[in-house]
Amino acid sequence: MKNPESSPAASIPDVFDPTCSSRHALELIAGKWPMLIISALENGPMRNAALMRRLGDISQKMLTQTLKELERNGLVIREDMRTVPPHVEYSLSPVGRSLSETLLVLDRWAETHFGALDAARERYDTERRK
């Protein structure tokens, strides 16, 4: 090691280290909108209006903002067909696709276990109302 300050441990990516870029990557995707958008694009390119419908209750502003941040980080590709009327499509980049596979597992987890969470919440709230 030329520089005694840089320990080997400091160079291992660790989401628990707030100064590590991997923590920033996790923060970028750790939100319901980034997660749902990436999952929605799993089946192929989509236009803005189709994404709005698929996501159900997202505002146009939030959708635009989230898509821009995902594009900026190379997870989503924005393709402007330069037609009149305008036709813009969003799709997953290869790295976005690798993420979507992991997120689908999380979606399935939520769809499998939400009943247990609902029941636990009801128990917790009932006990505290006594």
Added chain:
Amino acid sequence: MKNPESSPAASIPDVFDPTCSSRHALELIAGKWPMLIISALENGPMRNAALMRRLGDISQKMLTQTLKELERNGLVIREDMRTVPPHVEYSLSPVGRSLSETLLVLDRWAETHFGALDAARERYDTERRK
């Protein structure tokens, strides 16, 4: 079908349906703090102070609040040893443990791909500065 209003599709859990409980489950875990807390507890029970250290830059208020919501939804178990001085431990419930396994895959994804995200972001910002 006795009730023509209740289509079979309506009973299939779908995180894309804002009225579905599975969407709420996803919203609960889709945040950096719930995700990091669940991952941190993967290796066994932890006390408040140890969690604070592990998470790096969380406030006490946010940690307390997130732990309470995770406990309320049955993902985290809070155990008060009723000693003086007080000793309270947090651990994963079985359903919390099933989530932690999925989240670890996401942590590893962030630790593997953050470089690609950093590079994409730099390219994006440089192009737009021109």
